[in-house]
Structure formats: structure tokens, C-alpha cells
Amino acid sequence: MKIQRFTVPRPTHKASSTGECKAHVRPGQVVIILSGGFAGKRVVALKNLPRGFLLVSGPYKINGVPLRRVPASRVIPTSTLVDISKIDLSQVSDALFKKEKKGRKVIGKRSASFENFCKVQSTVDTQILSALKDQPLLKKYLDTKFSLVDGDKPHEMKF
Amino acid sequence: MPARLYVKGTFLGFRRSLYSQRCSTSLIGVEGVKTKSDARFYLGKRVAVVYKKSSKSDQCGMIWGKIVATHGNSGVVRAKFESNLNPRWMGRTVRVMMYPYKA
Numbered sequence A: 001m002k003i004q005r006f007t008v009p010r011p012t013h014k015a016s017s018t019g020e021c022k023a024h025v026r027p028g029q030v031v032i033i034l035s036g037g038f039a040g041k042r043v044v045a046l047k048n049l050p051r052g053f054l055l056v057s058g059p060y061k062i063n064g065v066p067l068r069r070v071p072a073s074r075v076i077p078t079s080t081l082v083d084i085s086k087i088d089l090s091q092v093s094d095a096l097f098k099k100e101k102k103g104r105k106v107i108g109k110r111s112a113s114f115e116n117f118c119k120v121q122s123t124v125d126t127q128i129l130s131a132l133k134d135q136p137l138l139k140k141y142l143d144t145k146f147s148l149v150d151g152d153k154p155h156e157m158k159f
Numbered sequence B: 001m002p003a004r005l006y007v008k009g010t011f012l013g014f015r016r017s018l019y020s021q022r023c024s025t026s027l028i029g030v031e032g033v034k035t036k037s038d039a040r041f042y043l044g045k046r047v048a049v050v051y052k053k054s055s056k057s058d059q060c061g062m063i064w065g066k067i068v069a070t071h072g073n074s075g076v077v078r079a080k081f082e083s084n085l086n087p088r089w090m091g092r093t094v095r096v097m098m099y100p101y102k103a
Helices: A112-131 A136-143 B036-042
Strands: A029-033 A042-049 A053-057 A068-071 A075-081 B006-016 B021-030 B046-052 B060-071 B076-081 B093-097
Touching (some): A029 A053, A042 A075, A053 A112, B021 B060, B021 B093, B036 B060
Antiparallel strands (some): A029 A075, A053 A068, B006 B021, B046 B093, B060 B076
16 A cells, blocks of 8 residues: 655745736735745845745845845735835846856856846845935834744734 | 744644544644634644754754644644654644745
8 A cells, every 4th residue: 555645845836827926915015034044034025926936135235135036925025115116127037046057166256147146136226225215214124134032923913 | 143933832742532643643732822713824834843863962853844724722733744743742842934924
């Protein structure tokens, strides 16, 4: 008899019929990243990507989170909004995030693709930063990590 | 400092009847959850148990699972793990993660 073992399903990478995720995040919404190296960081959501991913940016200058794709299921949307209606994301594509094949490292020299990534990131981030210009409190909010302590009840929290 | 993004839970035991138990389903009490409706928030969330691999070393292992159902009326939930939990761990603290988030 074959015993079926229970396996924990991973976050789905399957494309839905429309190619878009069930968007529970609106562009401009501040979201909290729930897992990975940037867990707890509050970042600005920029765009819903296909396969349930989300394009986010710290911005890097504020909290150290670069332009990044995160699974939308690993994020909690908050009620805070940043006005990014005028943002230009035409330079951002999947190719931008592709990692280069590992070759011999040249010390002190950045690869061309990384240079390009930094350029795109800084143009996107300056646009977000200009939207945050007169909001020192919002900047501070983005700089603060979200964390639970004993006795906290996420099921009663309003984000 | 890394942010704590999990709620503490307790591994209460296995799902069982009077004389038999089903080790494939574990019962988890989540801190601060006292009712069934509160427990519903945690359905589908991932759970992790951190354990020491041996008494001699500090190497830790992790068993992942997810919350599959509520259990009873007092906020206890059922969880399934990729491998069944060690019965000696009953009463131990587990981590109930806040993801996957469902809108």
C-alpha cells in the first residue's frame, strides 16, 4: 500500500487565468513583509505582478529594502497609503531581477546588470521619496519594523 | 534585532478519542485565542516547531506544518505537520506564523 505523506503546500506559483493575482493590495499601499530577510519591514507596494507577486520598494534610502518582488500572500496590507499615482514603472521588468550567472568575481567592479538595477531603483525610489517629501511621520513609520510581543493578538488587530 | 512575526502556541496533544489517537493531526492552542471565531483567523497559517537535534549540540531543526481546522469551541486549532510531532513535545511552545495572508 502506498502511503501518501502530507506535504506542506508552498506559496502557489501557478499563473491564474488572468495572469493577475487576487489583488488584495492596492498600489501605493504600505505593506508589512511577513517572511524572509526583510520580515517586519514596512514597504510601499508599487504594482501587482502576475502569479501572485507584488512589486515593492522600501524605499531603499529609508529602510534598506530594495526594489523587490515578494509573494502577495507573505505580506499584510495596511490602511496607510502613499500617493504614487504619478510613478513611472516602465523601466521595471522581470529581466531586471534576473541574476547573472556566477563567474569570476572582479573585485571593485560592479556588473553591468547590477549597475542597471541600481539606476532603475534610484529613479523609482526618488519618485516615491518625492511623494513622501512633506511627511516626516510617514517616513519614520516606514523606517520602523513591525514586531509582535507577548500578549499581542493579530486576529484582533486592524492593520 | 529581528522582528518576531509569529504568535506563540502550545502543542497540546494529538487529535484523539478515548482510547486511540491520531498522531497525524496535532492540536495547537494559540496564545490569546479563546473562541472558535478568533481561531478562524489562523486557518491555513503556517506553524513551525523548533527543536534541538541532539542534547550534545546546539543544532536546531524545524518541522513545518499548517493549521487545517478549528477544534472544538474554545479556540484550539488542528495542525498537520510534514512529519508527525514527537509526543514528548506535548506542552511545548510552537510558532504560529502570520502568513499566508488571505484577503
